[in-house]
Amino acid sequence: MxxxxxxxxxxxxxxxxxxxxxxxxxxxxxxxxxxxxxxxxxxxxxxxxxxxxxxxxxxxxxxxxxxxxxxxxxxxxxxxxxxxxxxxxxxxxxxxxxxxxxxxxxxxxxxxxxxxxxxxxxxxxxxxxxxxxxxxxxxxxxxxxxxxxxxxxxxxxxxxxxxxxxxxxxxxxxxxxxxxxxxxxxxxxxxxxxxxxxxxxxxxxxxxALLDPLTGALNRRGFLERSLSAAMAGGPCAAMVCDLDRFKQVNDRFGHAAGDRLLALFSDVLHERLRQSDVVARIGGEEFAAVLPGADLARAREVAARVQGAFAEASAKLGLTDGAGLLVGTVSIGLAVTVLPPDAGADQIETGLQDLIAQADRALYGAKAAGRNRIETGEAFRSSPGTAAGAA
The missing domain is CATH 1.20.1070 (Rhopdopsin 7-helix transmembrane proteins)
Known part of the structure; x- marks a missing residue:
């Protein structure tokens, strides 16, 4: 007793x-x-x-x-x-x-x-x-x-x-x-x-320590760790880098609280439209990234299009209006794909992922330069991880 x-x-x-x-x-x-x-x-x-x-x-x-x-x-x-x-x-x-x-x-x-x-x-x-x-x-x-x-x-x-x-x-x-x-x-x-x-x-x-406190998505550190773990099996892999269009104007028109709501909303859209096995992160102010293990280019394009549509619909439902009209959020997306060797070591996979994300980031700049609210694709890697082809 x-x-x-x-x-x-x-x-x-x-x-x-x-x-x-x-x-x-x-x-x-x-x-x-x-x-x-x-x-x-x-x-x-x-x-x-x-x-x-x-x-x-x-x-x-x-x-x-x-x-x-x-x-x-x-x-x-x-x-x-x-x-x-x-x-x-x-x-x-x-x-x-x-x-x-x-x-x-x-x-x-x-x-x-x-x-x-x-x-x-x-x-x-x-x-x-x-x-x-x-x-x-x-x-x-x-x-x-x-x-x-x-x-x-x-x-x-x-x-x-x-x-x-x-x-x-x-x-x-x-x-x-x-x-x-x-x-x-x-x-x-x-x-x-x-x-x-x-x-x-x-x-x-x-x-x-691995999460962004505003959106609940992974931060850059968490993104790198989880992406490496998710991609260790090798095989096809896609990366998606997203940037909310004209986000500074959103803050100026509707205030920073509205901007924060829009960031959290986009994070929710990503988590809802991607699979549990995909890795989603906020890697900058209004910039997000995702790694999709097992996804080819067609799959990545399909997911990116769904994300764009869902974000526009969800942001309109926020009902944020001013003299210029209703806020409908748009997003520019850069994609890249590769095939990671299934027998590669952690260092080789990490290098391949870094090159993959860099390729998607270059494709994003292409989408923004072409007028925003677009999906641009970097050329698929055709060689071993660590060798990137030029952006399309």
């Missing part, structure tokens, strides 16, 4: 250090409930049965329920904390009636079944977010799976766990090892939960 309270205190301390993580509060309360559940079980026969049977087991069920709702909160899903009360309340009601009121074996079977269901919910929640997979997360799935197997074993061997109206786990000295294992697992689970939170915090700080 004392260890569970210490673990709860540790959770609350980490919650104080990481106020933006609501899951920690739920997990802290879970450890407090575990402490009371263990205390009630150990004091069975010395305190009223309602406190040692109904309330103590209800507290354990509440703890497992909060473990599950805490994982939902951690994954930024609706926590449904009230759902954690269903199993404890059901338990308190069920033990008032036969057969649970008369049979300790039946009580062991029912509570072990309830705990198993709650453990399955936690395991499923942790396993379903594969994109968030990490070693601490995988370790927690393993620990909870072991706890699930233990509870399933309790269901199968329930008759052997009861003797003389007492649960042997709390009365038989030979079962002390199982209690020690349980305490060790609780400490390990607490440690893993804290690791998950700290890992999340570090990832957020790292990601923030």
């Amino acid at each position: 004392a260890i569970s309270l210490l673990l709860a205190s540790a959770m609350l301390y980490v919650r104080w250090l990481t106020p933006g993580e609501p899951a920690l509060a739920q997990w802290a309360v879970a450890f407090v409930l575990v402490a009371y559940g263990l205390f009630g079980g150990a004091m069975r026969g010395q305190i009223p049965a309602f406190m040692s049977v109904e309330l103590a087991n209800a507290a354990l069920l509440g703890a497992y329920g909060l473990l599950w709702t805490g994982t939902r909160s951690f994954d930024r899903r609706a926590p449904r904390t009230v759902y954690a009360l269903i199993a404890p309340l059901a338990w308190v009601v069920l033990v008032q009636f036969p057969p649970l009121s008369d049979s300790m074996v039946d009580r062991v079977i029912v509570i072990s079944t309830m705990i198993s269901v709650l453990l399955v919910l936690s395991i499923v929640q942790l396993a379903r977010r594969r994109a968030l997979a990490s070693k601490p997360r995988q370790t927690l799935v393993g620990l909870l799976s072991v706890a699930l197997l233990v509870n399933l074993g309790r269901i199968i061997f329930a008759p052997s766990q009861v003797s003389g109206g007492q649960v042997l786990l709390f009365t038989d000295p030979s079962m002390a090892w199982l209690g020690m294992v349980g305490v060790a697992m609780a400490m390990f689970i607490c440690f893993i939960l804290v690791l998950m939170v700290r890992e999340r915090s570090e990832l957020i700080y790292k990601s923030a």
Whole structure:
């Protein structure tokens, strides 16, 4: 019990250090409930049965329920904390009636079944977010799976766990090892939960250094890192460099706040019209870039045309007007394509990408020189990465 309270205190301390993580509060309360559940079980026969049977087991069920709702909160899903009360309340009601009121074996079977269901919910929640997979997360799935197997074993061997109206786990000295294992697992689970939170915090700080705060797109540094990772498989690859036309005039006519809205809107259009595997960034004031792994010239042209159309439509919906009329945003786009060798090293791929983006940037200047609101294409590379052909 004392260890569970210490673990709860540790959770609350980490919650104080990481106020933006609501899951920690739920997990802290879970450890407090575990402490009371263990205390009630150990004091069975010395305190009223309602406190040692109904309330103590209800507290354990509440703890497992909060473990599950805490994982939902951690994954930024609706926590449904009230759902954690269903199993404890059901338990308190069920033990008032036969057969649970008369049979300790039946009580062991029912509570072990309830705990198993709650453990399955936690395991499923942790396993379903594969994109968030990490070693601490995988370790927690393993620990909870072991706890699930233990509870399933309790269901199968329930008759052997009861003797003389007492649960042997709390009365038989030979079962002390199982209690020690349980305490060790609780400490390990607490440690893993804290690791998950700290890992999340570090990832957020790292990601923030790679993002443009206004648009949420990658910044230039993030663009270079993610593009290299996305293109490592080799094969066809396209680059698109975009520049919002006459953006200074937008700021002068409608104000800088309107200009910021237009930049954020264009970023949204890019993310909506491109694939998740494509890499999108704001690389300058009103200049954006994207790398499209696996895309050929036809695909890149199609995407660029869709981006132009969607941006014009979305900007008109902003309803920004002045004496000169409604603001309809236009964008000039430069494209370039290449084929990256699948067996190339990171340095060669990086050089190829730099040349590819430079080629698209030259094509963009051609689009602006030709009157803006155009798509111009740089000539495709026909040699190895690092050798660029001239702009068309």
